Amino acid sequence: MWEFLQNLSYWDWLALGTVLLILEVFGAGGYLLWVASAAIIVGAATFLIPGLSWTLQFPLFGVLAVLTAVYWWQRQRGTVNSSDQPDLNRRGHELIGRTFVVQQAIVGGRGKIKVGDGVWMVTGPDADVGTPVRVTGQNGTVLSVEVAHEVTELPGRN
Known part of the structure; x- marks a missing residue:
């Protein structure tokens, strides 16, 4: 074995690189790709x-x-793409700051508002049906609201 290691040829390095690339195909997540490229460079x-x-x-x-x-x-860290739609996969996050009307009274801190053609559960201060509320946050599928003084969203046009 020692004699083999002392007499490595470029074929041995290319074979190692090929084996590492094959292992990469089976799901190493990109790690073996770079080690394989190092073996191929040493072979060259x-x-x-x-x-x-x-x-x-x-x-x-x-x-x-x-x-x-x-x-x-470093290349992976530098490729964080800033999107023109940062809330695309954060359903409900785009509602923060908007004002809606209470559809089901908020009693004991829980109620519902209508947003577009959907209904969202909300938490916040008790409010009667028709009260304007502003969305202040989100916890999963439940929105946090506070009582607002003006309505900026029409109930049927969201």
Whole structure:
């Protein structure tokens, strides 16, 4: 085994890179892709410099594996996309700040408001049917409201 490791050729590094790429296909989540690329680069270096000693090949592989993994990590962190619709998958969050009319009286801190063609559960101060309330927050599917003094949303047009 020791003799094999001392006489690594570019084919061995390419084979290692290929095996790592195959393992990546089975769901490593991107981690083995960069280690495989490091093995392929070492294979290319061994092909271009045939006398490259194993004592240089292994450290080169280690350094390249770390560098490619760090590169991938930084690139992933830098690709956070800001959306033109930040509340797209946060149903109800877009309602915060809007005013609606109570549909079912808020009694004991719980009631309902009509939003568009849907009805939302709300928590807030007790209020009679028809009272304008402003949405101040959201906890899951329940909206938090406070009594408002003017109506900015028409009940049938939301």
